[in-house]
Amino acid sequence: MAQKKKGKVVQMLSPEKYIRQRARNLPVHECFISQGWEEEKKVSIVISRKHTNGNFTVGFYLVDLLCLGVKDAHFKFNIPVYEYKELLEYMHESIELQAVDYTLAHNVIFAALEFADDYGFKPCKDFSSTMQYFLREDNDAVELIEIECGYQGQPMYVRGPFDRDEEANRILAQLEKTAGPGNFKFIDEAGDLFGEDDGNEDELREMLQQSSLGLQFKVQIENISKPPVWRRIVVPSHYTFGFFHMLIQDCFGWEDMHLYQFNSGSYGTYPLIKEGDEFDDPGTTMEADETRLSDIFTEEGQRISYLYDFGDGWKHRIVLEKILTKKISTPECIDGKGKCPPEDCGGPLGYENLKQILADPKHPEHAEMREWLYLDDDEIWDSKEVDLDGVRELLKSVFSIDRMWEEERLPDARGF
Numbered sequence: 001m002a003q004k005k006k007g008k009v010v011q012m013l014s015p016e017k018y019i020r021q022r023a024r025n026l027p028v029h030e031c032f033i034s035q036g037w038e039e040e041k042k043v044s045i046v047i048s049r050k051h052t053n054g055n056f057t058v059g060f061y062l063v064d065l066l067c068l069g070v071k072d073a074h075f076k077f078n079i080p081v082y083e084y085k086e087l088l089e090y091m092h093e094s095i096e097l098q099a100v101d102y103t104l105a106h107n108v109i110f111a112a113l114e115f116a117d118d119y120g121f122k123p124c125k126d127f128s129s130t131m132q133y134f135l136r137e138d139n140d141a142v143e144l145i146e147i148e149c150g151y152q153g154q155p156m157y158v159r160g161p162f163d164r165d166e167e168a169n170r171i172l173a174q175l176e177k178t179a180g181p182g183n184f185k186f187i188d189e190a191g192d193l194f195g196e197d198d199g200n201e202d203e204l205r206e207m208l209q210q211s212s213l214g215l216q217f218k219v220q221i222e223n224i225s226k227p228p229v230w231r232r233i234v235v236p237s238h239y240t241f242g243f244f245h246m247l248i249q250d251c252f253g254w255e256d257m258h259l260y261q262f263n264s265g266s267y268g269t270y271p272l273i274k275e276g277d278e279f280d281d282p283g284t285t286m287e288a289d290e291t292r293l294s295d296i297f298t299e300e301g302q303r304i305s306y307l308y309d310f311g312d313g314w315k316h317r318i319v320l321e322k323i324l325t326k327k328i329s330t331p332e333c334i335d336g337k338g339k340c341p342p343e344d345c346g347g348p349l350g351y352e353n354l355k356q357i358l359a360d361p362k363h364p365e366h367a368e369m370r371e372w373l374y375l376d377d378d379e380i381w382d383s384k385e386v387d388l389d390g391v392r393e394l395l396k397s398v399f400s401i402d403r404m405w406e407e408e409r410l411p412d413a414r415g416f
Contacts, residue, residue, distance in 0.1 A: 156187070
């Protein structure tokens with residue numbers, strides 16, 4: 001009996017892999033940029049490439065020329081002509097766009113990237129992992145156009161109405177570190193530095209000026225070993241869980257890109273302590289910004305759970321090791337071990353896989369993962385590395401009362 005010939009198996013690429021591997025082979029169809037971008041320095045860019053089947057893949061870039069670089073990047077993949085036209089019509093209704101040559105769009109994006117990198121700001125993850133490959137390579141084949149970045153020669157952070165408090169403080173701390181005090185500008189379009197929804201500024205200032213018994217915690221990311229990743233932190237007991245979340249983010253090196261929650265016992269127990277919303281059950285949920293550590297922690301040895309990023313599922317085990325006899329007013333990271341995993345790497349299992357790929361130069365994804373992590377040619381990902389001195393300096397910047405409300409941060413004192 002004759003054997004049946006096996007047909008060739010064609011492996012379909014995911015949209016992300018297609019963009020990384022083949023998008024540059026597609027011709028650029030159209031480019032649009034938001035009108036008034038030279039004055040506003042906040043730029044929306046749309047670039048489309050046309051497939052051989054007549055469909056389009058469209059890339060969207062949100063660019064900050066003032067200091068932050070590429071804040072967002074995403075795509076619509078292989079959409080038909082009618083959907084592409086509807087998409088453009090919708091965008092023109094919400095944003096005033098003008099058609100431009102690809103060269104201008106390219107230069108705006110890469111000028112913003114370079115300027116942001118000078119001050120330690122990296123582009124969003126989707127740009128690094130995928131959307132940079134939707135653009136042409138940044139080389140001499142692309143004509144260089146001079147693009148003005150910053151404001152009057154200095155970086156400027158304009159805090160929008162939806163920028164979270166923790167992120168605003170982190171950006172300001174980064175600018176003070178890289179640009180230096182007095183060498184950057186700041187405009188707060190959200191109101192006071194802590195936001196209108198966080199209550200009266202005087203109450204927040206009063207809380208931060210208080211001192212209370214120190215609580216010594218060991219916070220460890222679960223399901224990570226070789227090495228384990230943990231931090232030992234001392235925190236004033238009057239701090240709220242909202243501030244505790246911010247502190248954990250800074251001590252580990254997380255970027256505060258995702259939602260979080262505390263469980264008052266082990267993971268899955270109630271009540272939850274989180275940022276409140278209208279759908280919360282008051283019987284099972286406590287407001288993080290209104291619940292103090294002293295409301296929950298009453299004796300040494302108590303354990304609670306902290307979950308960060310509901311997708312990757314980074315569970316942290318928090319143990320109250322000591323209730324100190326002395327009062328303190330600011331937090332401190334006194335010890336730690338292990339490098340914080342990168343954001344969006346797939347949780348503990350994804351991180352273990354990433355470490356294996358980085359340790360094997362022959363792995364087919366080795367070069368891609370190194371590029372995703374922005375590793376230089378002579379740089380390695382050291383999972384044992386932890387910069388405690390850098391963490392302590394960051395905490396001094398973020399949790400300092402004077403720095404949070406100093407007059408130099410107000411727009412009037414920056415020349416506006």
